[in-house]
Amino acid sequence: xxxxxxxxxxxxxxxxxxxxxxxxxxxxxxxxxxxxxxxxxxxxxxxxxxxxxxxxxxxxxxxxxxxxxxxxxxxxxxxxxxxxxxxxxxxxxxxxxxxxxxxxxxxxxxxxxxxxxxxxxxxxxxxxxxxxxxxxxxxxxxxxxxxxxxxxxxxxxxxxxxxxxxxxxxxxxxxxxxxxxxxxxxxxxxxxxxxxxxxxxxxxxxxxxxxxxxxxxxxxxxxxxxxxxxxxxxxxxxxxxxxxxxxxxxxxxxxxxxxxxxxxxxxxxxxxxxxxxxxxxxxxxxxxxxxxxxxxxxxxxxxxxxxxxxxxxxxxxxxxxxxxxxxxxxxxx
Amino acid sequence: xxxxxxxxxxxxxxxxxxxxxxxxxxxxxxxxxxxxxxxxxxxxxxxxxxxxxxxxxxxxxxxxxxxxxxxxxxxxxxxxxxxxxxxxxxxxxxxxxxxxxxxxxxxxxxxxxxxxxxxxxxxxxxxxxxxxxxxxxxxxxxxxxxxxxxxxxxxxxxxxxxxxxxxxxxxxxxxxxxxxxxxxxxxxxxxxxxxxxxxxxxxxxxxxxxxxxxxxxxxxxxxxxxxxxxxxxxxxxxxxxxxxxxxxxxxxxxxxxxxxxxxxxxxxxxxxxxxxxxxxxxxxxxxxxxxxxxxxxxxxxxxxxxxxxxxxxxxxxxxxxxxxxxxxxxxxx
Numbered sequence: 060x061x062x063x064x065x066x067x068x069x070x071x072x073x074x075x076x077x078x079x080x081x082x083x084x085x086x087x088x089x090x091x092x093x094x095x096x097x098x099x100x101x102x103x104x105x106x107x108x109x110x111x112x113x114x115x116x117x118x119x120x121x122x123x124x125x126x127x128x129x130x131x132x133x134x135x136x137x138x139x140x141x142x143x144x145x146x147x148x149x150x151x152x153x154x155x156x157x158x159x160x161x162x163x164x165x166x167x168x169x170x171x172x173x174x175x176x177x178x179x180x181x182x183x184x185x186x187x188x189x190x191x192x193x194x195x196x197x198x199x200x201x202x203x204x205x206x207x208x209x210x211x212x213x214x215x216x217x218x219x220x221x222x223x224x225x226x227x228x229x230x231x232x233x234x235x236x237x238x239x240x241x242x243x244x245x246x247x248x249x250x251x252x253x254x255x256x257x258x259x260x261x262x263x264x265x266x267x268x269x270x271x272x273x274x275x276x277x278x279x280x281x282x283x284x285x286x287x288x289x290x291x292x293x294x295x296x297x298x299x300x301x302x303x304x305x306x307x308x309x310x311x312x313x314x315x316x317x318x319x320x321x322x323x324x325x326x327x328x329x330x331x332x333x334x335x336x337x338x339x340x341x342x343x344x345x346x347x348x349x350x351x352x353x354x355x356x357x358x359x360x361x362x363x364x365x366x367x368x369x370x371x372x373x374x375x376x377x378x379x380x381x382x383x384x385x386x387x388x389x390x391x392x
Numbered sequence: 393x394x395x396x397x398x399x400x401x402x403x404x405x406x407x408x409x410x411x412x413x414x415x416x417x418x419x420x421x422x423x424x425x426x427x428x429x430x431x432x433x434x435x436x437x438x439x440x441x442x443x444x445x446x447x448x449x450x451x452x453x454x455x456x457x458x459x460x461x462x463x464x465x466x467x468x469x470x471x472x473x474x475x476x477x478x479x480x481x482x483x484x485x486x487x488x489x490x491x492x493x494x495x496x497x498x499x500x501x502x503x504x505x506x507x508x509x510x511x512x513x514x515x516x517x518x519x520x521x522x523x524x525x526x527x528x529x530x531x532x533x534x535x536x537x538x539x540x541x542x543x544x545x546x547x548x549x550x551x552x553x554x555x556x557x558x559x560x561x562x563x564x565x566x567x568x569x570x571x572x573x574x575x576x577x578x579x580x581x582x583x584x585x586x587x588x589x590x591x592x593x594x595x596x597x598x599x600x601x602x603x604x605x606x607x608x609x610x611x612x613x614x615x616x617x618x619x620x621x622x623x624x625x626x627x628x629x630x631x632x633x634x635x636x637x638x639x640x641x642x643x644x645x646x647x648x649x650x651x652x653x654x655x656x657x658x659x660x661x662x663x664x665x666x667x668x669x670x671x672x673x674x675x676x677x678x679x680x681x682x683x684x685x686x687x688x689x690x691x692x693x694x695x696x697x698x699x700x701x702x703x704x705x706x707x708x709x710x711x712x713x714x715x716x717x718x719x720x721x722x723x724x725x
Contacts (some may be wrong), residue, residue, distance in 0.1 A: 082591055088453040088690065095451055095551040097578065116429055118419040120693040121464045122454050131454045138457055165586065214701055240713035244704075245430065247714035262482070271719030338464040340539035353701055354669070360453040361694030368547055368686055371577075381580035386604030 062147035063141070067324075070145060071175065071340040075099045078163050080151050080317065082200050083108030083203050083349030084356045086185035087135030088363030094142035101145040101177060105314075106236050109187050111349065112355050113218060115286070118215060119357050124179035127253040131356070137252055149175075151317045154182060157204055161342075163317075181370045182344065184313035184330065185363070187348040192307060193254055193279060200281045204289035209282065209305040213238065213378060214355065216306075217245040223303035224248045226292060230309030232256055238308045239272065247271070250300060252292065254278050263311075273302065335369035336362050344370065394473070395434075395480040397506050404476060404508065408432045410703055411496050411512035413650065416441030417689045418680030419518035420468030421556050421696025427475035434478040434510060436498060438647075441465060442520050442681065443689050445539040445649045447620070451548060452690050453586050464689070476540065482508075487515060494675075496650075514703045515673065517663065518696070519647035520681040525640060526587055526612060533614045542615065542638040546571065547688065549639075550578040557581045558638035559625060560605075563642030564590055571641045572605065580604070583633060587611050608633065623661040637687040648682060659684050668702035669695050677703065 060080050062070060077093050080085045082104025090157040093100040110116065122131060140146065149165040161182050166172045190211040192201045198314035201209075210216040225246050229235045235251060242249060243257030251267060253259060255278040277294040284290040284307075292302040313328045324331040336344045344366035347359035395403060405693075410426050412419045414436025426433040439504050443449065445448040448462030453466060472479065482498040492514050499505045521717060523544040525534045543549035558579050562568045568584060584600060585593060610627040615638075617623040624634040646661045657664040657672035662684040669677045679695035682685040 084453060091451055091453065097551065097554060115598070117452065118424055119698070120417060120468045120471070120696070121452065121459075122467070124474065126454075135453045138453070141457065149558065189615070218430065221430060241708060243714040244708050244711070246717045249716065250694075269576030269715070270713060271716030273719065304642070353698060355694070355697050357697050358694040361688070361691040364451070364688050364690050365686060368688075375574060375577050378577070380603060381576040382602070383580045383582065386606065 060143070060145055063169050067147065067167065067175055068359070069175075070101070070177065071186075073099070073178070074160055075101050075177065075179040076374060077101075077143075077181040077183060077367075078103065078161065078177060079185050080154075080163070081108065081138065081184060081185035081187055081314070081368070082146065083187050083347060083359065084104075084110055084131065084135065085187070085359035085363045086183065087132065087139055087153070088360040089183050089185060089346060089367045090139045090144045090363070091135070091142060092364050092367030093370070094139065096367060098371060098374065099145075100369075101147060101179070102139065103147050103149050103151050103163065103177070105150045106148060107184075109137070109189055113215075113356075116356060117252045118330070118355070126354040127357070139384055147177075151186070153320060155319050156321060162327050165171070183370075184315070184318060184338075184343065184345045184349055185347050185359075186317075188311040188354075189311050190307060190311050191230060191309040193252075193309065195279060195281060197281065203287055204282050204284060205307065206250075207287040207289070208303070209289045209307065212354065213242060213245070214304060214353070217242070220245045220306065222246050222248070222303045224301065225250070226300070226302045227251045228305060228307045228309060229253055231259075232259055232263055234308040234310070235263060235267075237260070238306070240270070241268070242306060246247045246304075250275060250302070253278060307329045311348075314348065319323040320341075332354050334365070336366040337369060341373075393476070393478055395478055397500050400480065400500065400508055402505075403434070403510065406432070407493055407509070408434050408478075408510065408512040409707060410434075410514040410516060411494065411510055412516040412605060413434065413487075413496070413517050414518035414520055414647070414680070415439075415465070415469065415479065416520050416680060416692065416715070417464065417468065418520070418692035418696045419516065420465065420472055421520060421693040422474045422516050422679060422700045423477045423696070424468070424475060425697050425700030426703070427472065427477045429700060431700075431704060431707065432478075434480060434512070435472065435623075436480050436482050436496065436510070438482050438483045438519075439481060441625075442522055446548075446689075447539045449689060450551070452660075459524070461689070464706060480510075484519070486638065486653060489654060502685070504506050506647075506699075512585040514678045516696075516699050517651060517671075517676065517678040517682055518680050518692075519650075520692075521646050521687075523640060523644050524642040525705050526565060526585075527640065528602045528612060528614060530614065536620055537617060537638075540620040540622070541636075542622045542640065544640050544643065545687065546578070546639060547686070550575070553637045553639065555579050555581070557634065558583070559633070559635045560584045560637040561638060561642060562586055562590075565596055567594055567641040567643070568592070568596060569600045571604070571639070575639060576603070579637075583608060583635065585612060628673055643680075646682065651676075667698070669699040670702060 346362035
């Protein structure tokens, strides 16, 4: 059921089989699988998964290629609710290991927030990441275009940028190094913006010059455009650069602070997992963008199936087989 | 475009970036990703993927839980076509490595079939498996219920069997060993059928007796029921056993004979792959049920994204970065 401040008391004495932190594609898919394994689960979602911001999900098998990410999430939430899964909108502050269970400490509600603790045997970390956006004075201006034709994922949306004049909004020289020459697979009409945030080495300047990609180091005043279609950039010096699309590559914020008290193997900021999405802790699983791997909605959904199935296998092994009791009383053999 | 006997000549001189053998969930997802990477792809499908037989796909994030598998496949095919992917209904007879390309030999059409050869740089084996069904005299009778309440996958449909009287249709003692005690997670009301096809050891008889699961070794005459809902089994001796659901566990047929001429690492009948679904051959990928892993539609769809992305990375690296030519003629810096 949908939990809230009003009814969460009903669940405070229960030990869930699994608490899932994050109600994005990975968390919802895991929840659907867990409920169908007849396990008890609670999804705790702070709202606005990364896919929530995607205006068009172009590459998810089974959905029309103009499906907004929030529609996928809504459908998944309804699916999960139809299987009697518990769902709570809240912020997970901390997870504490207490022997065989985890205590998951949450804050429910931003105004007059209520503290509560839920408990589970297993934990699925599905809280994902969120992309850093260009830090303009007026962030509303960035939100007007981000997720429309100002993209954050080349694998997802490179196709939409094909042979278009593209602004590449870099967070560091490393992001230029890693991405620009790959982006040229889709379009060679690339202008690189640093927003004045970092210095560019002479070697990188030379590489960009050899490829014909202008480098703009003057800070951005605002994005230009209308109806969520970005058409260019105005710099603080008043000059305007026309663009048809853009790719932001300024790194990501990882939603993982609640795991700080638990020692898990990481690679960079990502959690290391095995083939079944199990972390270095046997009762903590990580799925979707939080783990090492390709950040794609359909892969996060698959991860949910993997983690849920492994947890079911583990719990099933501990539980043992059930007997057909009435046959043991009468002789049917 | 949709290829057929009539127009396939238009593609015989082309070298595709990728040929995908199999138009199920994995193959279609791979095709969608490849086309969006601006790579050329051809899906060759013999029709009737495993998911085609699923009357209700209960656990695929984003689709209502009563979606027939064939609806998912139809949507995926339309999505792929909208991205200008080539699709051919044909049977792949053999794949031959010819240096840097593969020759994929196909038979198009069952009646007056035409032989043709298509070529590609990469190959994705997405041809999957199909479940062996109880070999009754009248197979129509089996098809009436298989995929409805006579299931083939416990992970997918265990939930549907919860606490119901369930027939377990075993292909070997090993399948009883592997599955029956796990099936009891969902229901303990299990009757095991051997169809007289194999002997059961005294140890297994004892285990079944201890759990209260009747063992039926008399061959099955037919399934009983109506409107695709199986209600029991009639044995060849005329006796009837009432059931509410069933699980078939008689192994699978692997659609992989076309790969026989290529030496690939296997585990049992499954192809071994790395995290990106690459087999032991660097230009052959395997996705979905053909590879080692969990057989689930959503995982096959994720596999398609992984394989396509790795192929794109490989081809992109070989190709190198594109330059913005007009900027190199005039000095924009």
